Amino acid sequence: MNEPIIFHGNNIDLLREMPENSVDSIVTDPPYELGFMGKKWDSTGIAYSVELWSECLRVLKHGGHLLAFSGSRTYHRMTVAIEDAGFEIRDQIMWVYGSGFPKSLDVSKAIDKQAGAERQVIGSRPLTGNGKTMKSGFHQPDGSGAGETIKQDVFEFTAPATDEAQQWSGWGTALKPAHEPIVMARKPLGEKTVAENVLRHGTGAINIDGCRVEASDSFGGGAKGTSGFADGYAHDGWVAGSSLGRFPANFIHDGLNEEWARFFYCAKASKAERNAGLEALPAQFAPTMKNGIGMKEHDPETATPKQNFHPTVKPIALMRYLVRMVTPPNGTVLDPFTGSGTTLVAAVLENFNSIGMEMTAEYMPIITGRLDWALNQNQQPDSLFDI
Numbered sequence: 001m002n003e004p005i006i007f008h009g010n011n012i013d014l015l016r017e018m019p020e021n022s023v024d025s026i027v028t029d030p031p032y033e034l035g036f037m038g039k040k041w042d043s044t045g046i047a048y049s050v051e052l053w054s055e056c057l058r059v060l061k062h063g064g065h066l067l068a069f070s071g072s073r074t075y076h077r078m079t080v081a082i083e084d085a086g087f088e089i090r091d092q093i094m095w096v097y098g099s100g101f102p103k104s105l106d107v108s109k110a111i112d113k114q115a116g117a118e119r120q121v122i123g124s125r126p127l128t129g130n131g132k133t134m135k136s137g138f139h140q141p142d143g144s145g146a147g148e149t150i151k152q153d154v155f156e157f158t159a160p161a162t163d164e165a166q167q168w169s170g171w172g173t174a175l176k177p178a179h180e181p182i183v184m185a186r187k188p189l190g191e192k193t194v195a196e197n198v199l200r201h202g203t204g205a206i207n208i209d210g211c212r213v214e215a216s217d218s219f220g221g222g223a224k225g226t227s228g229f230a231d232g233y234a235h236d237g238w239v240a241g242s243s244l245g246r247f248p249a250n251f252i253h254d255g256l257n258e259e260w261a262r263f264f265y266c267a268k269a270s271k272a273e274r275n276a277g278l279e280a281l282p283a284q285f286a287p288t289m290k291n292g293i294g295m296k297e298h299d300p301e302t303a304t305p306k307q308n309f310h311p312t313v314k315p316i317a318l319m320r321y322l323v324r325m326v327t328p329p330n331g332t333v334l335d336p337f338t339g340s341g342t343t344l345v346a347a348v349l350e351n352f353n354s355i356g357m358e359m360t361a362e363y364m365p366i367i368t369g370r371l372d373w374a375l376n377q378n379q380q381p382d383s384l385f386d387i
C-alpha cells in the first residue's frame with residue numbers, strides 16, 4: 001500500500017487533471033447542501049453538479065462503484081445528477097441511527113409568541129449532551145413536550161396560553177432525523193458481462209464475503225447448514241454450509257435495537273476517534289451556527305474546543321466497511337470530498353491506496369494528522385476503531 005495522496009483544491013479542477021479509468025472505487029461524503037452549521041461549502045450545489053459526477057465517471061474504471069452519502073432531504077437531487085452523468089444506480093444503503101435530534105418548530109409556542117402571550121411554566125427536567133443546544137421553540141430530543149426557553153441545563157415545560165395555542169399543542173414541523181442514505185452507483189461495464197469485466201478491469205463486483213455480518217448466538221451462530229441455491233447462497237442470506245456470516249444488506253444501524261443484530265453495526269464517531277493523531281494540533285471551537293451565534297454561547301460543554309473541528313466526521317468503522325465493499329484488493333479509492341479524511345483513514349486501515357481532494361485549507365492539518373495516526377496503527381483486529 002502507498003501513502004494516500006491528498007490534493008488541496010476544487011475537486012472538479014483536480015479531477016480534470018487525472019487520467020481516465022484510473023481509480024477502482026469512489027467512496028465519498030459530499031455536502032448535503034443544507035448549509036449545515038453555517039458552512040458555505042455545504043450550500044454551493046456541488047453535490048448536484050452533473051459536471052462533477054461526469055469527471056468522477058471518467059476517472060473510475062469500467063464497472064467501478066461509487067458510494068456517496070446524502071441527506072434525506074437532498075438525496076434525490078444528488079442521485080439524479082449522478083445518473084445523468086452516466087452512472088447506473090444500483091442500490092441505496094441506509095445508515096440508521098438513534099442519536100439525532102429533531103429541529104421541529106413547536107407550533108403551539110409559536111402561536112403564543114406571535115400573540116405576545118406568556119406561557120406558564122408547569123415543570124422542568126435537566127438537559128444533557130446535545131439536548132442543551134436546542135433552540136427556544138423547538139421540541140426536545142425525544143420529541144416530547146413543547147419547546148420553551150432553555151435556561152442552561154434545564155428544559156421548562158409550559159402550558160399553552162391562548163385557545164389557538166391549546167388547539168395546536170403537540171404539533172410541529174419536522175421529524176427526528178434517524179437515517180442518512182448512501183447511493184450505490186456503478187460505471188457501466190466495459191465488457192459484455194460482469195465476469196469478463198472483473199477479469200479485465202478488476203472492477204464490477206462488490207465484496208460480499210468481506211462485508212458479511214458476524215452472526216451472534218441469538219441468531220443461531222456459526223453454520224446454519226442449508227441446501228442452498230445454485231449460486232451457493234441460502235434464501236436467508238447464509239452462505240451454504242459456512243459460518244461466514246450474514247449477507248451484507250443495504251441497511252446499516254447504530255445498534256440500539258437488538259433485532260438489528262443481523263445487519264452491520266456502526267455507531268457515530270466518538271470524540272477519541274475523531275481526534276486520534278491530532279494531539280499536537282491546537283484545539284479550536286466548533287463552527288458557528290447559521291445565525292452567527294457561536295456554539296460556545298449555546299452550550300459551553302458540548303462546544304469545548306476540539307482538534308478535529310470538522311462538523312461532519314463520519315465513523316471510521318463505517319467508512320472501512322464501505323471502502324472494503326467496493327474496492328478490489330490493492331485497489332485505489334478516491335474521495336473527492338475528503339473533509340477531515342475519514343475515507344482515507346479507512347483506506348489505510350484496509351490496506352488500499354487512496355486519493356483525497358479537499359478545498360478547505362483549515363482541514364488539511366487534520367487530514368494529515370489523522371493519516372499519520374492511521375499509517376502508524378498496527379493492524380490488530382480488535383483495535384479501538386476496528387470492526
Ligand SMILES: C[S@@+](CC[C@H](N)C(=O)[O-])C[C@H]1O[C@@H](n2cnc3c(N)ncnc32)[C@H](O)[C@@H]1O
Pocket residue numbers: 009010011012029030031032041046310312313314315336337338339340341342343357358359360363
Ligand atoms: C461532508 S464533508 C466530508 C466529511 C468527511 N466525510 C469526514 O469524515 O470528515 C464535505 C467536504 O467537502 C469539501 N468540499 C466541498 N466542496 C468541495 C469542492 N468543490 N472541492 C473539494 N472539496 C470540497 C468541504 O470543504 C467539506 O470538508
